[in-house]
Amino acid sequence: MTNETIGEFEQVVLLAILRLKDTAYGVSIRNEITACTEREPSPGSLYTTLDRLEEKGLVTSRFGDPTPERGGRAKRFFDVTEKGIRGVARAQRSYQKLLIGVELPGVAYA
Amino acid sequence: MLRRVNKQDAAEWILSLAMPLDRARATVGDLIEDARGPLRFWGGLGQTLGGAVWGSFRAHPLELVGMVILFQILHTVLYYLTVLGGVLVGSRLPFLLVEGLGAKFSLIVLSSMIRSVMISVYVVLISLGCLITFTLARRLASRRPGREFAAAVSLFAFTLFTLLLVRIVDRLGPLVVLVITNPIWPIAAIAGIVTARRRSIEGAGR
Numbered sequence: 001m002t003n004e005t006i007g008e009f010e011q012v013v014l015l016a017i018l019r020l021k022d023t024a025y026g027v028s029i030r031n032e033i034t035a036c037t038e039r040e041p042s043p044g045s046l047y048t049t050l051d052r053l054e055e056k057g058l059v060t061s062r063f064g065d066p067t068p069e070r071g072g073r074a075k076r077f078f079d080v081t082e083k084g085i086r087g088v089a090r091a092q093r094s095y096q097k098l099l100i101g102v103e104l105p106g107v108a109y110a
Numbered sequence: 111m112l113r114r115v116n117k118q119d120a121a122e123w124i125l126s127l128a129m130p131l132d133r134a135r136a137t138v139g140d141l142i143e144d145a146r147g148p149l150r151f152w153g154g155l156g157q158t159l160g161g162a163v164w165g166s167f168r169a170h171p172l173e174l175v176g177m178v179i180l181f182q183i184l185h186t187v188l189y190y191l192t193v194l195g196g197v198l199v200g201s202r203l204p205f206l207l208v209e210g211l212g213a214k215f216s217l218i219v220l221s222s223m224i225r226s227v228m229i230s231v232y233v234v235l236i237s238l239g240c241l242i243t244f245t246l247a248r249r250l251a252s253r254r255p256g257r258e259f260a261a262a263v264s265l266f267a268f269t270l271f272t273l274l275l276v277r278i279v280d281r282l283g284p285l286v287v288l289v290i291t292n293p294i295w296p297i298a299a300i301a302g303i304v305t306a307r308r309r310s311i312e313g314a315g316r
Binding site for chain 1: 118129132133135136137138139140141142143144154155156157158159160161162164165169
């Protein structure tokens with residue numbers, strides 16, 4: 001299970017959650033992905049991916065306090081688990097290895 | 111203001127058919143916070159609902175197929191009971207099995223009194239079947255919070271398939287009875303699934 005494949009969009013979501021730290025919930029994750037990738041994910045694909053990541057044990061979720069601007073509804077916050085961090089790190093290392101010796105416009109690599 | 115609250119509650123109820131209640135609430139909260147107009151709100155809801163239903167199919171296909179098979183067995187048993195109920199009064203078993211998929215009493219030459227008794231028995235058994243199916247579906251759905259919509263879609267699709275099959279192969283006669291289902295019962299099952307008590311998943315595991 002440690003070597004479970006993580007899809008491209010799953011990696012994007014995991015990285016967005018890691019960037020947002022303790023403030024990662026549906027809207028903020030979506031905004032972060034849009035800001036960084038210039039692609040706006042549909043709510044359906046985002047929530048399905050978040051649920052799938054939770055089922056895989058790559059993220060955990062908890063509910064915050066209800067807020068008036070959300071009609072009295074709580075936010076569902078997400079955190080990346082150790083397994084999730086290891087998974088996304090492994091996937092990124094693979095990308096980095098693949099990039100060695102390849103020159104792409106606007107892409108810097110170590 | 112009242113209309114706005116109703117819209118949000120309706121959205122929450124719809125989403126809770128495809129995901130646990132607490133997740134549905136949080137998701138509707140996100141849509142409220144993020145929404146820039148009703149089109150975006152309902153569009154986002156539709157996309158989320160579609161994604162959740164598809165997610166249920168992908169994550170729990172055997173469970174949903176099992177539920178459909180369970181209901182099909184139940185419906186077949188109930189169907190035979192209703193046929194038998196009519197037969198006990200009318201004593202025309204072979205005729206009913208071959209010709210009476212919907213208990214076509216009008217084709218049988220019977221006295222009006224016996225015919226009315228048969229119809230009464232048939233209606234009682236159909237109603238009992240509805241009640242049993244509705245109750246069972248409700249119980250099953252309440253044990254699987256968030257998969258109600260997927261289960262209802264599966265059952266509906268299977269019912270359509272069965273009805274089409276009967277249409278296509280009705281010349282096979284008695285064999286058709288093996289796959290027959292009274293269309294009212296799946297509707298009762300879907301009603302039971304949809305009206306099952308909404309539950310939260312928090313702290314209960316999944």
